Amino acid sequence: MTRYDNLASIIGDRIEQGLYTCGQRLPSVRALSLEHEVSISTVQQAYRVLEERRLIEARPKSGYFVSQHHEPAALPAMCRPAQRPVDISQWDLVLKLLRADPVDGMVHLGPGMPDISSPTLRPLNKELSRIALHPDLRGMTYGDISGAPALREQIARLLVDSGCLALPEDIMITTGCHEALSIAIHALCQAGDIVAVDSPSFHGVTQTLKAFGIKALEIPTDPVTGISLEALELALEQWPIKAIQVTPNCNNPLGYIMPDAHKHALLCLAARYDTPIIEDDVYGDLAYRYPRPHTIKSFDDDGRVLLCSSFSKTLAPGLRVGWIVPGRYMEKVIHMKYIGTGATALQPQLAVAEFVRQGHYQKHLRRMRARYQLNCDIMTDWVKSYFPPETRVSRPQGGFLMWIELPDRFDSLRLNRQLEKMAIQIAVGPIFSASGKYRHCLRLTYATQLTDEIEAAVKKIGETIKRQLAEVAT
Amino acid sequence: MTRYDNLASIIGDRIEQGLYTCGQRLPSVRALSLEHEVSISTVQQAYRVLEERRLIEARPKSGYFVSQHHEPAALPAMCRPAQRPVDISQWDLVLKLLRADPVDGMVHLGPGMPDISSPTLRPLNKELSRIALHPDLRGMTYGDISGAPALREQIARLLVDSGCLALPEDIMITTGCHEALSIAIHALCQAGDIVAVDSPSFHGVTQTLKAFGIKALEIPTDPVTGISLEALELALEQWPIKAIQVTPNCNNPLGYIMPDAHKHALLCLAARYDTPIIEDDVYGDLAYRYPRPHTIKSFDDDGRVLLCSSFSKTLAPGLRVGWIVPGRYMEKVIHMKYIGTGATALQPQLAVAEFVRQGHYQKHLRRMRARYQLNCDIMTDWVKSYFPPETRVSRPQGGFLMWIELPDRFDSLRLNRQLEKMAIQIAVGPIFSASGKYRHCLRLTYATQLTDEIEAAVKKIGETIKRQLAEVAT
Ligand SMILES: Cc1ncc(COP(=O)(O)O)c(C=O)c1O
Ligand SMILES: Cc1ncc(COP(=O)(O)O)c(C=O)c1O
Numbered sequence: 027m028t029r030y031d032n033l034a035s036i037i038g039d040r041i042e043q044g045l046y047t048c049g050q051r052l053p054s055v056r057a058l059s060l061e062h063e064v065s066i067s068t069v070q071q072a073y074r075v076l077e078e079r080r081l082i083e084a085r086p087k088s089g090y091f092v093s094q095h096h097e098p099a100a101l102p103a104m105c106r107p108a109q110r111p112v113d114i115s116q117w118d119l120v121l122k123l124l125r126a127d128p129v130d131g132m133v134h135l136g137p138g139m140p141d142i143s144s145p146t147l148r149p150l151n152k153e154l155s156r157i158a159l160h161p162d163l164r165g166m167t168y169g170d171i172s173g174a175p176a177l178r179e180q181i182a183r184l185l186v187d188s189g190c191l192a193l194p195e196d197i198m199i200t201t202g203c204h205e206a207l208s209i210a211i212h213a214l215c216q217a218g219d220i221v222a223v224d225s226p227s228f229h230g231v232t233q234t235l236k237a238f239g240i241k242a243l244e245i246p247t248d249p250v251t252g253i254s255l256e257a258l259e260l261a262l263e264q265w266p267i268k269a270i271q272v273t274p275n276c277n278n279p280l281g282y283i284m285p286d287a288h289k290h291a292l293l294c295l296a297a298r299y300d301t302p303i304i305e306d307d308v309y310g311d312l313a314y315r316y317p318r319p320h321t322i323k324s325f326d327d328d329g330r331v332l333l334c335s336s337f338s339k340t341l342a343p344g345l346r347v348g349w350i351v352p353g354r355y356m357e358k359v360i361h362m363k364y365i366g367t368g369a370t371a372l373q374p375q376l377a378v379a380e381f382v383r384q385g386h387y388q389k390h391l392r393r394m395r396a397r398y399q400l401n402c403d404i405m406t407d408w409v410k411s412y413f414p415p416e417t418r419v420s421r422p423q424g425g426f427l428m429w430i431e432l433p434d435r436f437d438s439l440r441l442n443r444q445l446e447k448m449a450i451q452i453a454v455g456p457i458f459s460a461s462g463k464y465r466h467c468l469r470l471t472y473a474t475q476l477t478d479e480i481e482a483a484v485k486k487i488g489e490t491i492k493r494q495l496a497e498v499a500t
Numbered sequence: 501m502t503r504y505d506n507l508a509s510i511i512g513d514r515i516e517q518g519l520y521t522c523g524q525r526l527p528s529v530r531a532l533s534l535e536h537e538v539s540i541s542t543v544q545q546a547y548r549v550l551e552e553r554r555l556i557e558a559r560p561k562s563g564y565f566v567s568q569h570h571e572p573a574a575l576p577a578m579c580r581p582a583q584r585p586v587d588i589s590q591w592d593l594v595l596k597l598l599r600a601d602p603v604d605g606m607v608h609l610g611p612g613m614p615d616i617s618s619p620t621l622r623p624l625n626k627e628l629s630r631i632a633l634h635p636d637l638r639g640m641t642y643g644d645i646s647g648a649p650a651l652r653e654q655i656a657r658l659l660v661d662s663g664c665l666a667l668p669e670d671i672m673i674t675t676g677c678h679e680a681l682s683i684a685i686h687a688l689c690q691a692g693d694i695v696a697v698d699s700p701s702f703h704g705v706t707q708t709l710k711a712f713g714i715k716a717l718e719i720p721t722d723p724v725t726g727i728s729l730e731a732l733e734l735a736l737e738q739w740p741i742k743a744i745q746v747t748p749n750c751n752n753p754l755g756y757i758m759p760d761a762h763k764h765a766l767l768c769l770a771a772r773y774d775t776p777i778i779e780d781d782v783y784g785d786l787a788y789r790y791p792r793p794h795t796i797k798s799f800d801d802d803g804r805v806l807l808c809s810s811f812s813k814t815l816a817p818g819l820r821v822g823w824i825v826p827g828r829y830m831e832k833v834i835h836m837k838y839i840g841t842g843a844t845a846l847q848p849q850l851a852v853a854e855f856v857r858q859g860h861y862q863k864h865l866r867r868m869r870a871r872y873q874l875n876c877d878i879m880t881d882w883v884k885s886y887f888p889p890e891t892r893v894s895r896p897q898g899g900f901l902m903w904i905e906l907p908d909r910f911d912s913l914r915l916n917r918q919l920e921k922m923a924i925q926i927a928v929g930p931i932f933s934a935s936g937k938y939r940h941c942l943r944l945t946y947a948t949q950l951t952d953e954i955e956a957a958v959k960k961i962g963e964t965i966k967r968q969l970a971e972v973a974t
């Protein structure tokens with residue numbers, strides 16, 4: 027990260043936190059240069075970055091000001107789930123999202139699909155192509171049950187960025203983060219057990235709990251700091267919770283990054299109740315701020331955290347290359363891997379290993395982080411402009427997903443049916459709850475280039491919502 | 501298949517079945533030409549094929565004779581497992597086989613790994629390489645949850661060869677046959693249930709049962725006709741069996757092909773007790789005889805058979821491309837797929853689809869079938885030459901695996917420890933039993949070219965066995 031990027035992110039944070047408010051004049055270039063001990067041109071470049079992000083505006087002869095339209099939208103409320111373990115439903119809705127007929131010209135704001143068109147991915151395609159023709163036929167055998175050693179070595183190196191020290195032999199490769207999560211749950215729990223989850227939460231996890239006959243206990247979750255530790259502690263006291271599953275970094279769908287102090291406190295709480303933590307970090311490398319945030323795993327010194335992740339959101343999901351760092355549960359985890367898929371497709375593993383080794387991964391990440399952050403600002407603006415004023419919007423700290431909350435009387439399923447006819451796809455709220463909550467919420471993806479067509483689609487969504495609210499009010 | 505190949509296989513079968521015995525004179529070329537209404541040269545070519553397979557010998561001026569050394573070795577005995585459901589053990593031994601340190605110059609006669617060096621596979625590598633560079637980035641997305649439509653279309657076409665009529669939408673792609681089997685078991689059974697399996701049986705299945713807390717009921721199995729229907733019926737009467745799992749074609753490890761009448765009777769029995777059948781056909785396309793054998797699925801008209809297979813043994817396991825045709829259980833099966841891995845790596849799917857579509861698959865199969873059949877004859881000869889006379893050997897009808905039974909006092913685990921020091925790897929018998937039976941058995945793979953080095957290894961195995969038997973006898 028360059029100096030000016032760093033400075034831009036510091037000032038950006040101050041604006042987001044309300045230290046400088048809408049329309050307020052920002053410190054002069056000179057003042058900032060003195061305060062941060064950087065050159066005048068560094069400050070100028072930082073201000074230009076913030077202008078591009080539409081956070082600030084330059085006024086000739088007067089200096090820089092916080093954008094007029096940068097009044098942050100209200101945040102979604104803390105959820106108040108029923109405080110008891112529930113059986114999981116909603117599979118029909120998840121399947122509908124997965125299956126959505128790819129109508130011609132469909133605008134996809136539903137699935138968690140990254141932008142795969144970046145030129146920084148090209149070396150990966152070349153590597154895949156090269157390996158396929160390699161005369162030693164590497165990639166055609168089963169390979170090591172734990173996954174290609176070359177890849178595990180590179181992942182061990184990447185883990186250092188999140189503060190996590192792991193050896194290649196502490197890592198097992200999986201068929202995407204899905205398999206990592208499924209293995210983790212299966213290794214720890216049996217039918218009838220209870221798992222505590224943040225709420226809203228990723229449907230891949232809740233559906234896995236459903237498949238294994240495990241109950242979910244949805245814990246209230248703050249849209250900025252993550253799972254409520256107070257509520258979790260109460261739950262741990264009250265119920266025999268077998269595991270805690272959270273996505274603390276660039277949460278899907280809320281976008282928050284749990285503060286380090288909270289991560290540490292969560293780990294201590296888990297230790298006190300001797301409960302393992304299943305940590306999903308699949309969006310962690312896409313945090314907008316640099317260096318990237320810590321994982322809970324990075325604080326874990328007794329092997330109670332099972333870290334699950336993949337290259338699906340950072341590179342491409344079709345590779346199906348993920349991993350798990352299961353701490354003290356490695357033995358069980360290998361058994362689950364063997365019986366689940368036997369091995370992970372080998373050529374994609376080898377290609378990714380080489381891509382990372384040659385430094386292409388970090389370069390690609392830098393580009394995607396900047397792109398997604400810019401898109402986040404644009405999408406936030408659009409939602410503020412086109413959605414009704416009662417709309418509450420998440421403030422994503424990474425990734426490419428936005429959570430939107432509307433008044434209780436709003437029905438996202440009804441919205442979805444209407445949008446389908448307009449060839450617009452969104453993700454409806456209830457799939458993010460084990461018990462069908464969040465019917466008044468929806469999630470939008472902003473990974474691809476935000477064209478006029480997408481703006482028009484967001485506008486249509488806003489209008490359709492307004493119409494619905496007006497109808498229901500009368 | 502050519503006419504002479506067809507004729508060769510008819511005569512070969514007669515020899516295998518003992519119709520012509522060791523040293524006996526075979527019908528004259530003219531007689532056969534009249535009997536089968538084929539040309540003289542077709543018969544001559546057929547006899548040449550059988551000579552190559554070492555089944556017959558030409559004696560100048562006298563005609564063709566069944567080979568002197570073609571006294572078939574005795575078959576393994578029908579197993580007599582304890583007739584009650586058991587919890588599964590043996591994971592440590594399976595893991596040892598999976599993990600075996602690849603010592604330099606190790607002779608691998610253990611794992612079920614096909615020959616991936618055949619030039620007939622080259623178009624597949626080219627296709628993989630081409631797809632990786634395709635500008636539409638196909639293969640980088642999640643794709644359809646059921647797998648690439650293009651591939652399902654080709655598999656539907658291939659299924660016709662086994663007598664099975666299925667539409668692309670009846671098929672779901674999986675991460676190898678492992679995932680297909682795991683999904684099938686998980687979709688049908690819960691912890692505490694009982695599944696009937698043929699015995700010896702594939703460790704992937706029994707280990708999956710173990711992971712789900714399901715009990716295995718091992719049914720006596722004939723080395724020529726497969727699972728005993730009488731014993732299975734008794735078991736179905738006595739126990740609440742939730743599913744029957746069998747590998748009727750080119751069974752691993754016994755190599756038999758269950759006769760059609762038995763397949764049909766098995767299906768009727770299952771229908772009578774309203775029990776689903778999980779059919780593993782992973783070696784079915786490698787049957788030596790042509791056309792390839794039917795699946796049980798091909799007789800199934802009420803959707804009770806879940807057919808599981810993959811391209812791991814026919815093409816290459818590193819692709820991790822398998823499939824399931826789950827009949828009436830499709831809905832549950834898709835849920836299990838979603839929670840297990842979310843999707844299967846897409847580029848290998850697309851490459852295989854194109855390889856099959858262009859006709860390369862059938863060409864490759866023809867070559868591999870011939871190769872494996874030849875290797876089977878050679879390996880059988882070697883075992884007869886180098887192993888003690890009490891040795892019993894399976895008569896594989898396809899695939900590349902041989903099951904060997906020795907006197908009860910023999911210990912394959914001890915043999916294995918001794919062979920490891922000689923850098924020879926085999927598969928020990930107990931991993932093929934849920935309850936650790938078959939300690940006196942072992943399995944050998946004969947997929948790769950049978951070099952002098954491999955002959956030397958087989959000789960060493962024979963000698964080590966003889967030494968052990970002599971020691972234990974005294
Ligand atoms: C939070 C979260 N975890 C895991 C996954 C699954 O990742 P993968 O595609 O690597 O299986 C997703 C993607 O949908 C996700 O959003
Ligand atoms: C009978 C049988 N079924 C299934 C499998 C697993 O196949 P795959 O590699 O496609 O998962 C094997 C391979 O070991 C096998 O022998």
